[in-house]
Amino acid sequence: xxxxxxxxxxxxxxxxxxxxxxxxxxxxxxxxxxxxxxxxxxxxxxxxxxxxxxxxxxxxxxxxxxxxxxxxxxxxxxxxxxxxxxxxxxxxxxxxxxxxxxxxxxx
Amino acid sequence: xxxxxxxxxxxxxxxxxxxxxxxxxxxxxxxxxxxxxxxxxxxxxxxxxxxxxxxxxxxxxxxxxxxxxxxxxxxxxxxxxxxxxxxxxxxxxxxxxxxxxxxxxxxxxxxxxxxxxxxxxxxxxxxxxxxxxxxxxxxxxxxxxxxxxxxxxxxxxxxxxxxxxxxxxxxxxxxxxxxxxxxxxxxxxxxxxxxxxxxxxxxxxxxxxxxxxxxxxxxxxxxxxxxxxxxxxxxxxxxxxxxxxxxxxxxxxxxxxxxxxxxxxxxxxxxxxxxxxxxxxxxxxxxxxxxxxxxxxxxxxxxxxxxxxxxxxxxxxxxxxxxxxxxxxxxxxxxxxxxxxxxxxxxxxxxxxxxxxxxxxxxxxxxxxxxxxxxxxxxxxxxxxxxxxxxxxxxxxxxxxxxxxxxxxxxxxxxxxxxxxxxxxxxxxxxxxxxxxxxxxxxxxxxxxxxxxxxxxxxxxxxxxxxxxxxxxxxxxxxxxxxxxxxxxxxxxxxxxxxxxxxxxxxxxxxxxxxxxxxxxxxxxxxxxxxxxxxxxxxxxxxxxxxxxxxxxxxxxxxxxxxxxxxxxxxxxxxxxxxxxxxxxxxxxxxxxxxxxxxxxxxxxxxxxxxxxxxxxxxxxxxxxxxxxxxxxxxxxxxxxxxxxxxxxxxxxxxxxxxxxxxxxxxxxxxxxxxxxxxxxxxxxxxxxxxxxxxxxxxxxxxxxxxxxxxxxxxxxxxxxxxxxxxxxxxxxxxxxxxxxxxxxxxxxxxxxxxxxxxxxxxxxxxxxxxxxxxxxxxxxxxxxxxxxxxxxxxxxxxxxxxxxxxxxxxxxxxxxxxxxxxxxxxxxxxxxxxxxxxxxxxxxxxxxxxxxxxxxxxxxxxxx
Numbered sequence: 018x019x020x021x022x023x024x025x026x027x028x029x030x031x032x033x034x035x036x037x038x039x040x041x042x043x044x045x046x047x048x049x050x051x052x053x054x055x056x057x058x059x060x061x062x063x064x065x066x067x068x069x070x071x072x073x074x075x076x077x078x079x080x081x082x083x084x085x086x087x088x089x090x091x092x093x094x095x096x097x098x099x100x101x102x103x104x105x106x107x108x109x110x111x112x113x114x115x116x117x118x119x120x121x122x123x124x
Numbered sequence: 125x126x127x128x129x130x131x132x133x134x135x136x137x138x139x140x141x142x143x144x145x146x147x148x149x150x151x152x153x154x155x156x157x158x159x160x161x162x163x164x165x166x167x168x169x170x171x172x173x174x175x176x177x178x179x180x181x182x183x184x185x186x187x188x189x190x191x192x193x194x195x196x197x198x199x200x201x202x203x204x205x206x207x208x209x210x211x212x213x214x215x216x217x218x219x220x221x222x223x224x225x226x227x228x229x230x231x232x233x234x235x236x237x238x239x240x241x242x243x244x245x246x247x248x249x250x251x252x253x254x255x256x257x258x259x260x261x262x263x264x265x266x267x268x269x270x271x272x273x274x275x276x277x278x279x280x281x282x283x284x285x286x287x288x289x290x291x292x293x294x295x296x297x298x299x300x301x302x303x304x305x306x307x308x309x310x311x312x313x314x315x316x317x318x319x320x321x322x323x324x325x326x327x328x329x330x331x332x333x334x335x336x337x338x339x340x341x342x343x344x345x346x347x348x349x350x351x352x353x354x355x356x357x358x359x360x361x362x363x364x365x366x367x368x369x370x371x372x373x374x375x376x377x378x379x380x381x382x383x384x385x386x387x388x389x390x391x392x393x394x395x396x397x398x399x400x401x402x403x404x405x406x407x408x409x410x411x412x413x414x415x416x417x418x419x420x421x422x423x424x425x426x427x428x429x430x431x432x433x434x435x436x437x438x439x440x441x442x443x444x445x446x447x448x449x450x451x452x453x454x455x456x457x458x459x460x461x462x463x464x465x466x467x468x469x470x471x472x473x474x475x476x477x478x479x480x481x482x483x484x485x486x487x488x489x490x491x492x493x494x495x496x497x498x499x500x501x502x503x504x505x506x507x508x509x510x511x512x513x514x515x516x517x518x519x520x521x522x523x524x525x526x527x528x529x530x531x532x533x534x535x536x537x538x539x540x541x542x543x544x545x546x547x548x549x550x551x552x553x554x555x556x557x558x559x560x561x562x563x564x565x566x567x568x569x570x571x572x573x574x575x576x577x578x579x580x581x582x583x584x585x586x587x588x589x590x591x592x593x594x595x596x597x598x599x600x601x602x603x604x605x606x607x608x609x610x611x612x613x614x615x616x617x618x619x620x621x622x623x624x625x626x627x628x629x630x631x632x633x634x635x636x637x638x639x640x641x642x643x644x645x646x647x648x649x650x651x652x653x654x655x656x657x658x659x660x661x662x663x664x665x666x667x668x669x670x671x672x673x674x675x676x677x678x679x680x681x682x683x684x685x686x687x688x689x690x691x692x693x694x695x696x697x698x699x700x701x702x703x704x705x706x707x708x709x710x711x712x713x714x715x716x717x718x719x720x721x722x723x724x725x726x727x728x729x730x731x732x733x734x735x736x737x738x739x740x741x742x743x744x745x746x747x748x749x750x751x752x753x754x755x756x757x758x759x760x761x762x763x764x765x766x767x768x769x770x771x772x773x774x775x776x777x778x779x780x781x782x783x784x785x786x787x788x789x790x791x792x793x794x795x796x797x798x799x800x801x802x803x804x805x806x807x808x809x810x811x812x813x814x815x816x817x818x819x820x821x822x823x824x825x826x827x828x829x830x831x832x833x834x835x836x837x838x839x840x841x842x843x844x845x846x847x848x849x850x851x852x853x854x855x856x857x858x859x860x861x862x863x864x865x866x867x868x869x870x871x872x873x874x875x876x877x878x879x880x881x882x883x884x885x886x887x888x889x890x891x892x893x894x895x896x897x898x899x900x901x902x903x904x905x906x907x908x909x910x911x912x913x914x915x916x917x918x919x920x921x922x923x924x925x926x927x928x929x930x931x932x933x934x935x936x937x938x939x940x941x942x943x944x945x946x947x948x949x950x951x952x953x954x955x956x957x958x959x960x961x962x963x964x965x966x967x968x969x970x971x972x973x974x975x976x977x978x979x980x981x982x983x984x985x986x987x988x989x
Contacts (some may be wrong), residue, residue: 023955023956024955024956028949028955029955030687030690030691030950031687031688031690031691032690032691032692033690033691033698033950035950035955036953036954036955037954037955037956037957038954038956038957039956043954043961046955049663050691051653061963065705066978067705067706067707067963067964068707068953068961068963069703069707072695072698072699072703072707073666073695074665074666074669074670074691074692074694074695075663075664075669075691076664076665076666076667076669077632077662077663077664077665078631078665079631082663085665085666087694087695087698087703088695088703088705088707090666
């Protein structure tokens with residue numbers, strides 16, 4: 018797998034996301050505190066049709082952790098990429114890891 | 125505009141009868157009852173068979189006369205309107221306003237109007253209503269002697285008050301007379317009620333209730349003069365008039381309103397040879413037909429079984445009966461009298477009267493409960509065998525009205541000890557009849573004759589709130605008196621169906637917003653994490669995070685982008701800008717009160733030009749700059765902050781703007797400095813986070829150019845200070861603000877607003893505007909006045925301290941962010957690359973940018989690539 022370092026962990030405020038440019042793709046990376054779990058999905062919201070998902074709120078619905086799009090609040094599951102309100106919509110999910118304080122993505 | 129032609133049906137393409145074939149139905153009078161008739165006919169299956177024509181001598185279409193007094197609050201006829209000319213036109217109804225029918229010729233079936241129109245009818249409906257009775261005493265035609273019936277009457281009364289009248293007296297202490305007294309009191313006059321009988325509301329209440337009512341009304345500062353027959357009105361010594369009474373006493377007053385009962389408006393029918401009762405009223409049968417079978421009479425002009433009904437519900441019932449008889453063939457309704465029970469709030473005093481209130485039925489037994497300290501009087505009248513309720517009087521607390529009325533109307537057997545129905549629950553009494561016990565036929569809304577069965581059917585058909593039911597069945601949209609009963613019925617039915625009415629904020633917190641606010645305050649909780657740990661579960665979601673973020677900000681007013689708060693902020697707060705549909709932001713600096721120097725205006729222009737931003741003036745008197753990308757926000761704000769601007773919080777659920785008119789500084793009509801006050805208020809409350817956005821307006825005089833009555837907080841200058849209006853709203857569901865307090869000095873005004881806003885922040889639901897909050901607040905305006913003005917909960921000190929903490933902790937969030945290098949790092953589209961989002965594409969329109977549409981974008985990106 019081809020890992021790309023995008024930033025240091027502390028550059029992502031707890032419970033928020035950032036957008037990284039990885040091989041020409043916009044990737045939204047989220048840091049969930051206090052577990053420090055990282056998630057990475059595509060930044061493009063297919064419902065709102067804009068590159069905004071990194072700016073959404075992390076939301077837990079039942080056992081599913083998702084991001085609520087800042088535009089019209091569509092929820093995208095951070096592990097499957099599927100849109101909860103409309104399962105014909107989905108976003109890509111990317112491998113992401115913490116490596117010695119660095120956030121790395123394979124996209 | 126006195127006439128409006130009907131839209132004629134396209135005859136060639138329709139199977140419907142052409143205009144020529146249609147039966148002509150002429151309705152004389154377009155009051156509430158005339159309108160109800162038209163509405164009923166339009167809703168019948170046979171509606172296409174009729175051409176409806178209506179005449180009104182008033183200059184406007186039907187309006188809600190029952191809430192006439194509201195006109196004084198809003199000074200606008202519009203909220204009272206029951207329909208509009210356009211609506212009638214679309215429904216094919218021809219309307220002749222300002223034109224009175226002056227003659228009927230039953231032989232040729234023709235009516236003639238004052239303006240000389242002559243029209244044929246097939247059916248004629250007289251809904252001419254009534255006129256106020258003015259006692260035949262000397263001086264009743266002096267200047268400033270009015271009646272209380274139409275919007276024009278109210279306009280004349282208002283004008284008299286504005287022309288210097290200081291004292292007003294109402295002749296007649298009935299229901300309408302007390303309404304009129306309240307109206308003149310609200311206009312700032314000293315009010316008096318003069319009643320011939322020895323008690324107020326002589327028809328509806330008994331001596332016990334009447335005496336309590338009198339005390340309560342006197343406590344409100346209204347003079348009450350009972351057993352007083354006015355013998356003449358002459359010129360006064362201190363005031364315009366002197367009213368002389370038969371017992372030798374007198375009263376000086378500047379204006380007089382006669383409200384001594386009504387008389388049926390039967391003149392037209394009388395001249396046309398229809399049968400008239402000895403004491404007036406057009407005689408009708410059970411189908412509301414007059415002595416001429418093609419002419420109907422409905423409402424207050426009609427005399428049925430020797431009685432004239434002066435209430436709207438029987439009028440509506442007659443309208444439906446007449447409409448069904450005209451259109452229904454064999455299946456018509458029949459009018460069989462009406463229940464005259466009534467419940468109302470007079471100057472904040474609850475009064476209700478049911479059935480045989482005086483206990484005149486032979487053998488009737490009476491139970492009374494009188495609590496002098498609490499000022500509550502309740503009486504029930506029961507049948508000789510103690511089995512049935514015949515009547516009731518309630519003063520001071522009318523909460524039992526719905527239950528008692530159902531007992532009477534549905535002849536439900538009384539409990540073994542009927543007194544338990546009116547005794548307070550602490551003394552072992554029961555709280556009343558559950559809605560479950562009501563039969564299907566029980567009438568819930570008497571104005572629109574909606575039964576429990578109708579409401580259950582509507583719920584089965586998918587209605588799941590009181591609002592839905594109102595829209596679907598019209599229940600609760602007349603006088604509104606049935607809403608408590610309707611609400612408990614709807615909740616009961618929904619619970620029966622297994623619909624849980626949960627107030628929990630979301631799955632993570634088993635508390636309402638109000639409860640969470642309380643927990644945060646009392647336990648001094650400063651972060652979402654702690655609150656979740658102590659009182660919630662899971663990780664949180666997009667519902668509870670911003671709600672708690674807002675609560676924390678309202679309580680402690682810490683910087684919203686602090687590490688522990690940043691993950692709670694919604695779409696706009698998190699980057700201190702309003703996200704637009706393409707992911708760009710708008711920039712809105714604060715322009716307090718809408719006042720701006722040319723230099724600052726130039727800076728806005730320069731910034732907009734440099735960054736290529738779309739520029740628009742907002743409704744809140746400031747400037748919106750659109751199309752900024754994340755990485756552009758810090759340099760843009762750097763320029764603005766250096767030029768002396770602050771954030772406008774356009775992105776926050778917080779104070780937005782205080783709109784003002786130019787005020788006494790420049791305006792020829794201005795009474796006080798509205799701009800100065802607007803700026804002071806905006807600077808005081810800027811940055812205050814609340815359950816929803818808050819808008820203010822300040823007008824410098826009663827012309828109200830700042831539209832303050834459509835704002836959450838509206839302030840209007842008067843000769844003596846400031847009037848405060850609250851909980852208004854424009855937008856999707858406009859609501860006129862309620863007049864909360866009058867003639868306040870500035871310090872009291874600010875203190876009152878401090879308390880109000882903090883109380884709203886404490887008690888409102890998430891994302892609930894003040895207008896909806898008020899509509900749902902138990903006890904409504906009166907309760908709020910007690911809490912805020914009379915400090916009935918002993919909260920005012922706390923509320924003021926909380927507000928002061930907010931004000932002391934204010935800082936401009938943009939100024940703070942610009943000083944924090946760590947925070948500024950977030951303001952880039954990419955964490956690992958410079959530049960913006962290539963998917964953001966603008967095109968030019970009217971010399972400015974706008975986001976490209978999808979199809980334009982595909983072409984433009986392809987070209988650029």
